[in-house]
Structures are given as structure tokens and as C-alpha cells.
Amino acid sequence: MLDFDIEEVFADLEEKDYREHEFVQVLAAIIPSFVFQLQKRSGAVFPSVPGAAAVIDLADGIFAEIQQQGYLLINGRGGTLCGINVEELEGVLFCWQEQKEEKRTFCDQTIAGLIRAACRYALMQLEFKDVQTENDQLSRQIGVLKKQHLDLVESNHRQYMQIQEKERHYAKNLESEIAARTAELRKVNADLQQASRLKSEFLANMSHELRTPMNAIIGFSDLLTETKLDSEQADFVKTIKNSGDGLLALINDILDFAKIEAGKLDIAQEVFCLPDVVENVRAMFLKPATEKNIHLHYNVDDKIPSEVIGDGNRLKQILVNLTGNAMKFTEQGEVSITVDFIKELDSGCVVRFLVSDTGIGISLEKQAGIFEKFTQADGSISRNYGGTGLGLAISCQLVELMGGNVFLCSAEGEGSIFSFTVQLKIAPSAGEGQEATGKKDVQDTAGASQRKEEPGAEQALADFQVLLVEDNLVNQKLATILIKREGCAVDIAGDGVQALEKLKQGVYDLILMDIQMPNMDGLQATQRIRAIEGSEEKTRYQGLAGEKEPVVIVGLSAHARKEDEEQALEAGMNAFLTKPIVRKDLIVLLDRYKAKE
Amino acid sequence: MYTPEKLLDKFKDGKTLPHVAIKVTQMVNDEDTTMQDFEETIKLDPILVSRLLRLVNSPYFALSSKVDSIAKAVVFVGMKSLRNLVAVEALRDIFNDSDDSSGFSRKHLWLHSATVAIIADMVGKRIFGDSREDLFLAGIIHDIGLVIEDQVAGGVLREACQLYLAGQGTFVECEQRMIGTDHCEVGYRIAKEWKMPQDVLNAIRYHHNPEKEQAANSVTGIVQLSEYMAGKMKYAVLPEKIEPLSPHLVKHVKSMMSNYKIIVRDLPQEMEKAKDLYDPEA
Numbered sequence: 001m002l003d004f005d006i007e008e009v010f011a012d013l014e015e016k017d018y019r020e021h022e023f024v025q026v027l028a029a030i031i032p033s034f035v036f037q038l039q040k041r042s043g044a045v046f047p048s049v050p051g052a053a054a055v056i057d058l059a060d061g062i063f064a065e066i067q068q069q070g071y072l073l074i075n076g077r078g079g080t081l082c083g084i085n086v087e088e089l090e091g092v093l094f095c096w097q098e099q100k101e102e103k104r105t106f107c108d109q110t111i112a113g114l115i116r117a118a119c120r121y122a123l124m125q126l127e128f129k130d131v132q133t134e135n136d137q138l139s140r141q142i143g144v145l146k147k148q149h150l151d152l153v154e155s156n157h158r159q160y161m162q163i164q165e166k167e168r169h170y171a172k173n174l175e176s177e178i179a180a181r182t183a184e185l186r187k188v189n190a191d192l193q194q195a196s197r198l199k200s201e202f203l204a205n206m207s208h209e210l211r212t213p214m215n216a217i218i219g220f221s222d223l224l225t226e227t228k229l230d231s232e233q234a235d236f237v238k239t240i241k242n243s244g245d246g247l248l249a250l251i252n253d254i255l256d257f258a259k260i261e262a263g264k265l266d267i268a269q270e271v272f273c274l275p276d277v278v279e280n281v282r283a284m285f286l287k288p289a290t291e292k293n294i295h296l297h298y299n300v301d302d303k304i305p306s307e308v309i310g311d312g313n314r315l316k317q318i319l320v321n322l323t324g325n326a327m328k329f330t331e332q333g334e335v336s337i338t339v340d341f342i343k344e345l346d347s348g349c350v351v352r353f354l355v356s357d358t359g360i361g362i363s364l365e366k367q368a369g370i371f372e373k374f375t376q377a378d379g380s381i382s383r384n385y386g387g388t389g390l391g392l393a394i395s396c397q398l399v400e401l402m403g404g405n406v407f408l409c410s411a412e413g414e415g416s417i418f419s420f421t422v423q424l425k426i427a428p429s430a431g432e433g434q435e436a437t438g439k440k441d442v443q444d445t446a447g448a449s450q451r452k453e454e455p456g457a458e459q460a461l462a463d464f465q466v467l468l469v470e471d472n473l474v475n476q477k478l479a480t481i482l483i484k485r486e487g488c489a490v491d492i493a494g495d496g497v498q499a500l501e502k503l504k505q506g507v508y509d510l511i512l513m514d515i516q517m518p519n520m521d522g523l524q525a526t527q528r529i530r531a532i533e534g535s536e537e538k539t540r541y542q543g544l545a546g547e548k549e550p551v552v553i554v555g556l557s558a559h560a561r562k563e564d565e566e567q568a569l570e571a572g573m574n575a576f577l578t579k580p581i582v583r584k585d586l587i588v589l590l591d592r593y594k595a596k597e
Numbered sequence: 598m599y600t601p602e603k604l605l606d607k608f609k610d611g612k613t614l615p616h617v618a619i620k621v622t623q624m625v626n627d628e629d630t631t632m633q634d635f636e637e638t639i640k641l642d643p644i645l646v647s648r649l650l651r652l653v654n655s656p657y658f659a660l661s662s663k664v665d666s667i668a669k670a671v672v673f674v675g676m677k678s679l680r681n682l683v684a685v686e687a688l689r690d691i692f693n694d695s696d697d698s699s700g701f702s703r704k705h706l707w708l709h710s711a712t713v714a715i716i717a718d719m720v721g722k723r724i725f726g727d728s729r730e731d732l733f734l735a736g737i738i739h740d741i742g743l744v745i746e747d748q749v750a751g752g753v754l755r756e757a758c759q760l761y762l763a764g765q766g767t768f769v770e771c772e773q774r775m776i777g778t779d780h781c782e783v784g785y786r787i788a789k790e791w792k793m794p795q796d797v798l799n800a801i802r803y804h805h806n807p808e809k810e811q812a813a814n815s816v817t818g819i820v821q822l823s824e825y826m827a828g829k830m831k832y833a834v835l836p837e838k839i840e841p842l843s844p845h846l847v848k849h850v851k852s853m854m855s856n857y858k859i860i861v862r863d864l865p866q867e868m869e870k871a872k873d874l875y876d877p878e879a
Contacts, residue, residue, distance in 0.1 A: 140724070141722050144728040152672070155676070
């Protein structure tokens with residue numbers, strides 16, 4: 001394919017007879033010994049010691065001879081290294097020896113041999129030079145290969161390290177991305193919780209605002225029933241009262257629920273009587289049970305101590321809810337409340353409550369849903385049975401707060417069993433010192449109802465002076481009526497400042513002090529009153545100047561939280577009542593202080 | 598008459614170096630490139646992958662085991678060699694775009710380029726003990742300017758050739774006179790756009806510039822030498838008239854004459870081994 005002559009490629013660059021010249025140079029290097037032999041053999045003496053130039057001349061002469069004979073010393077197409085064919089050259093030399101007879105006179109066989117050897121040597125020198133060159137090239141190529149190899153190894157190693165580094169980097173990035181996402185989700189979650197809390201707080205506030213007018217509606221319809229009404233009017237008032245009660249219950253539910261959601265509901269740890277609580281619940285539903293002809297009964301395990309520590313009121317609320325549901329969805333048969341002793345603990349026991357009915361039951365697929373908020377098993381049920389679906393949700397949450405869970409076992413058409421367990425501590429000594437609050441309530445209630453039977457008491461105690469400090473006009477009115485009904489005189493102050501003014505002139509047996517008021521709130525007013533009582537200033541306040549005990553202050557607040565009560569007592573109040581004022585509680589309270597009087 | 602810009606503008610309407618080739622050339626210059634990056638880029642052109650693997654497994658690389666992936670090819674022959682092969686593939690398409698054979702043969706030019714590339718590689722390794730992969734790249738791409746001129750202004754280029762053969766000055770002078778620019782400048786500009794290494798750019802720009810003395814072992818010097826040798830071996834664009842070598846390169850060649858003769862002797866063998874690289878029919 002490639003059509004070229006190696007010698008031709010660089011022909012333009014080379015001086016003429018380059019290769020021949022090279023040959024002559026090599027030959028000339030050997031010639032001094034050749035000359036010496038010539039002198040020795042022929043006896044001929046050269047005019048002077050042959051210098052380099054003479055030697056080259058001589059070698060050139062030999063070369064010229066060779067060329068003159070028409071023999072090609074250099075054979076570019078010969079195919080051997082450097083194009084010189086040694087065999088051919090030897091032939092040339094022999095020819096030369098034979099044909100030039102006259103020169104043989106001083107150039108015998110030995111000299112011919114020497115020339116031959118010298119020529120061969122020169123040729124071999126050339127050949128050697130070429131081999132050496134090739135060798136050089138090969139070693140350079142080996143060097144290059146080595147370097148390339150090394151570079152590759154190095155580069156591969158570098159890449160390997162880089163890939164590793166990249167992978168580490170990816171892993172790190174992934175980690176930080178996950179971390180960022182997690183943080184983001186946490187934040188969103190926190191925001192959502194915050195939003196939920198805010199909503200619940202709003203709900204709590206709203207409920208509170210709703211309760212205030214409800215209080216008035218119920219209170220006044222209560223009072224209205226006691227006036228002279230014809231039967232139609234009595235029926236209207238009863239409807240108002242029932243609706244009001246229903247609405248208040250609902251508002252209470254919402255308030256409870258909101259409190260739970262907002263994490264503001266605390267579980268009390270008080271001594272109470274468990275059988276009494278269950279009995280109370282049964283008593284509540286006895287009337288509707290009789291009306292529906294449903295058998296309602298309960299059973300409390302004997303092993304359960306009657307006096308335990310826990311939140312009796314909340315427990316009652318849960319049972320009322322579950323029993324209420326059972327009653328609602330049962331048309332015939334029975335509803336039963338069972339309390340079992342499960343096991344004993346170091347400082348208490350585990351108790352299981354079962355509320356079972358023979359009602360419509362709940363299908364399996366709907367069972368999971370009913371624990372969701374605002375859900376009833378069947379949307380249509382709301383229309384048939386009413387209810388908000390809040391009750392069960394609240395019950396569940398309360399049980400959870402008490403450390404338990406509500407379980408449901410039900411089959412459609414065969415009734416349902418709701419159960420839950422709670423841990424209760426056993427009261428240290430269920431003896432005289434600490435009276436169970438549950439029982440006390442019952443007694444108090446009984447006392448209150450008895451009191452109603454004694455109209456004569458009203459006049460007897462008319463000189464008991466009460467100062468009502470309350471900013472809300474409706475509440476003022478209601479409370480005034482209630483207090484007056486208990487045979488007490490009432491004076492009214494709109495806030496703390498007004499109350500202090502009243503105390504300058506008037507003397508009171510009891511101050512009923514609302515906590516939240518404009519100008520000066522109940523807590524501030526109480527602190528001020530106690531401060532005045534303890535100083536010389538009291539001489540300016542007739543109501544506080546008395547030598548006897550300090551004036552009785554009873555706090556009044558819509559917030560029924562424990563810490564509200566604690567705050568009130570800390571401020572110097574003697575007792576605390578929640579709004580809306582429950583009539584019987586007020587009666588108990590007034591009775592207590594009247595008795596001291 | 599054309600300016601280099603005008604020529605390039607017109608040329609770019611037609612065929613140019615594929616994106617993958619440009620990207621690969623860039624990646625080789627980046628210290629942080631890994632075989633994975635290389636493989637990902639080349640994989641964008643599946644035909645190129647199979648072509649490259651064929652070349653890597655050809656006798657030219659004389660690998661002892663078969664290479665079946667680009668990543669492996671990087672491991673065995675290195676990124677720069679692989680880049681050279683990508684360039685070969687891309688340039689072959691450009692060079693063999695037309696079958697015009699009147700006076701100026703693209704096919705001939707391609708063979709010339711391949712010969713120069715192979716000689717340059719040999720000279721680098723055998724004379725200077727140098728393993729620069731840029732030498733091959735410079736050889737294969739040094740006359741890209743001619744392709745552009747041929748594509749855009751083929752007629753005028755032929756006239757310039759005639760002028761040159763008629764002895765009206767150097768080839769570059771004739772190009773200047775007829776076209777308005779020369780293939781060195783045009784080639785330099787396009788190669789710059791293709792992000793070729795600086796050595797290669799210099800070789801393209803100065804390979805016809807005997808006044809600017811190039812060190813014998815520089816890429817430009819070696820390309821000049823290789824082109825001279827290829828020309829003398831009848832693998833020139835216009836083998837009828839070979840431009841002389843600049844005096845200092847003559848001096849260098851003379852000092853290493855036997856070395857160069859060995860290269861000339863071994864060239865046919867090397868060309869045969871590299872046949873897959875330049876012979877489209879192979």
C-alpha cells in the first residue's frame with residue numbers, strides 16, 4: 001500500500017554519498033594498521049607519517065576503486081540492514097584483487113585479507129550503529145510504555161479515590177437532606193399541633209363565653225318554675241330548662257374535649273368511693289331505664305376497696321357516657337355496669353369497667369371509626385338517636401389520661417360491650433380523718449334538698465350580709481336571687497375597686513368575689529383586703545375593722561382548673577366556687593359560714 | 598473572499614463535531630473526571646460506544662484481554678487515548694462527508710491525517726521517549742481547516758491548489774490569496790471551539806509556519822516533521838509538491854537520521870495495525 005523508498009524519504013535532507021562517506025570514515029579509522037602493513041610488506045616508505053587526511057585519501061582511493069569497477073557497494077534495495085550486503089561486498093573485493101594485477105605487487109593475499117576484514121569491520125560498525133539505534137528506540141518505547149502504565153495506574157487510583165469520595169459525598173448529602181426533611185416535617189408537625197392547640201384554646205374560650213348566658217337561661221328558668229304558672233307556661237319553662245340542660249351538657253362536652261386537646265385537663269388524685277360512683281351513675285339512668293323498660297343493674301367486685309384514690313368525677317363522667325350510649329341504643333333487654341378487680345399492684349390495683357347492653361350493636365367495619373372524634377357508627381344514627389359523637393371520644397381520651405384504653409366488643413344486632421381498665425391507688429386509711437369526697441357530695445346534696453323543705457330558715461338568717469363582687473349584670477342578678485333565697489342580704493360591687501369602697505362603710509359576713517373583673521380583679525382585691533386587715537389602715541374600713549376573724553372571701557370563677565383554685569386560696573380567699581353557680585353548692589357554702597356565725 | 602468567521606459560520610450549518618466529542622475533550626482536561634463520568638457521557642451515543650470498543654480491542658492497542666465497557670477501556674488505555682478515539686470517530690464522519698474527488702480528495706486528506714497522527718505518535722515515543730496522547734490528536738486534526746474550506750468554498754480551494762502547484766508561493770499564501778484565510782487559522786478557530794488542548798491548537802495553527810521556529814520535540818514541531826515524512830511517502834494532500842522542512846528541523850532529523858529511517862521502515866506495519874482507526878471499510 002505505501003509505495004515509497006526509505007532512502008528517498010530523506011533524500012532531500014542528506015548530503016551526497018552520506019552513507020558512503022560514513023563507510024569511508026569507519027574504514028579510515030582502521031587504515032593506520034593497514035598502512036603499517038603496507039609499509040612493512042612493500043618496504044615502501046611514505047614521505048611522512050600519514051595523517052588523518054592522508055588516511056582518508058587512501059580509504060577514499062579504495063572506495064573509488066570499488067566504485068570504478070561498477071560495483072554497487074551500497075545497495076538501497078538489498079533489504080538487509082542499512083542496505084549493505086556483506087556477501088556481495090566480499091565478492092567485490094575479490095574481484096578487485098584479481099583484476100588489478102599491477103597493484104598486487106605490493107598488495108598480497110594478506111593485505112587483501114586485511115582490506116577485506118577492514119571493509120567487513122566498517123560494514124559491521126555501520127550495522128552495529130543501526131542496531132544500537134534500534135535498541136535505543138526500543139528502550140525509549142519501553143520507557144514510554146512504563147510511563148504510560150504508571151500514569152494509568154496512577155490515574156485509575158485517583159479515579160477510584162474520587163469515586164469513593166463522591167460516594168461519601170452522596171451519602172452525606174443524603175443524610176443531611178433527610179435531616180433537613182425531618183426538621184421540616186417536625187416544624188410542620190409542631191405548627192399543626194400549635195394550630196390545633198390554638199383551635200382548642202379558642203374552643204375552650206368560646207365554651208366559657210357560651211356557658212355564661214346558658215347559666216342565666218337555666219338559672220332563671222329554674223327560678224321561673226318556682227313562680228306561679230299555668231300548666232302551659234310550666235310546660236314552656238320545662239322545655240326551656242330541658243333544652244338549656246342539653247345545651248349546657250353539650251357545651252361542657254366541647255369544653256372538656258377542647259381541654260383534653262389543649263392538654264389542659266388534669267386528672268385529679270383524690271380519695272373517693274368507687275361503689276358510690278357506680279351507684280350514682282345507675283341512679284341517674286334509673287328513671288329513663290324504667291320508662292324504656294330496660295333492666296339496669298350493676299355489680300362491683302368485693303375485692304375492690306371502697307375507698308380509692310383517683311379522679312372519681314372523671315370516672316363517673318366516663319361511665320355516664322358509656323351508660324348513656326348503651327341506654328340510647330338499647331330498645332329492650334338490659335344494660336349492666338360491671339367493675340372487676342383485675343390485679344393488685346404495689347400501691348393499688350387495676351380495675352376493669354364493663355358497660356354492656358343488648359342494643360343494636362356495631363358492625364365490625366364500623367367499630368374502628370366510632371373512636372374517631374365526632375363520629376357515630378352510622379351517619380343516619382345521628383338522626384335516629386341524636387348525639388354529637390363527642391361523648392365516646394372524650395371518654396376514650398379520659399381513659400387514656402388515666403393510663404388505660406377503651407375496648408369494644410360488639411356484633412350487629414346483638415349488643416355491645418365497652419370496657420376499659422384503670423389503675424387506682426388504695427386510700428391509706430379509709431377511716432375518719434379523710435372523708436371520701438364522693439360520699440360527702442351525696443350527703444351535701446341530701447342536706448341541700450332537706451334545706452329546701454325548711455322555709456322558716458330564710459327569716460332566721462336574714463341578717464347574714466353578703467357582698468357580691470361581680471361585673472356581669474346577668475350573673476349579678478342571678479346570684480343575687482339565689483343568695484336572697486337562702487335568706488341572706490346582698491350588696492353588689494361591680495369590681496374590686498367598688499368592693500373596697502363598699503367595705504369602707506358596710507360590714508359583711510361573706511364576700512362572694514368573681515376572679516375575672518375589669519379595673520381590679522378578684523385576686524388583687526383579695527390581696528388588698530388581706531393587706532388592709534393586717535395594717536393600721538383597717539381603721540378606715542368599717543367592714544374590715546372588726547376584732548373578730550378576718551372577713552370570709554369566696555372566689556367565683558368560670559375556670560374550674562385546679563391552679564385557679566390554688567391561686568385563689570393563695571391570694572387569701574377562704575373558699576372557691578365555680579361558675580355557673582350550682583345552687584346546691586352555694587347552699588352548702590352559705591350553710592357552712594352561717595353555722596360559724 | 599472569506600474571513601475565518603464567515604467560513605466557520607457557514608460550516609456550522611452543516612456537519613460539526615458531535616456534542617459528546619466536545620464534552621469528552623473537556624472532561625479529559627478536568628482533574629476530577631472519573632471513568633464513571635466518562636462512561637455516562639459516551640453512553641449518550643450508543644453507536645459510539647460500540648465503535649470505541651471495537652477500536653480499543655483492535656491490534657493498535659494490543660490489549661491482552663477483551664475490553665467490554667467504556668469504564669474498562671478507561672482503565673486499560675486511559676482517558677486521553679479514549680478521547681483520541683472519540684475524536685477519530687467524530688472526525689472520520691466529517692472528513693468522509695463528500696465523495697468529491699476532483700483534484701482535492703477528502704479521502705486522501707483523511708489518510709494523510711491518519712498517517713501524520715500515527716507518525717507523530719511514533720516519533721514522540723521512539724525519538725523523544727514521550728507518551729503524549731496529544732500528538733496523535735494533533736496529527737489527526739491538524740488539517741481540519743482544509744475540510745472546512747473544502748465544504749464551504751471547495752471551488753476556490755481547488756484554485757488555490759492549482760496556484761500552489763503552479764509555483765505561485767507557499768500553500769498558505771495561495772489560500773490567503775484565493776480564499777482570504779488559510780486552513781491553519783480556520784482549523785485553529787474551530788478546534789478552539791471544540792475545546793482542544795492548547796498544544797493541539799498550536800500545532801493546527803503553526804504547522805505551516807516555518808518562520809516561527811518550533812522546537813523539534815514540541816507538538817507543532819513533531820506534526821511538521823510527521824507531515825513532511827508523510828508527504829514524502831506520497832501521503833500528502835498534494836503529493837506532487839512537498840513544502841520543505843524548516844532548517845532547524847532538518848538539522849534535528851540529520852542528527853537522528855538512523856532513528857528516523859527506522860521509523861519510516863516500521864511505519865507500514867504500524868499503519869496496518871491501526872487500520873481500524875482510519876479505514877472506514879475495515
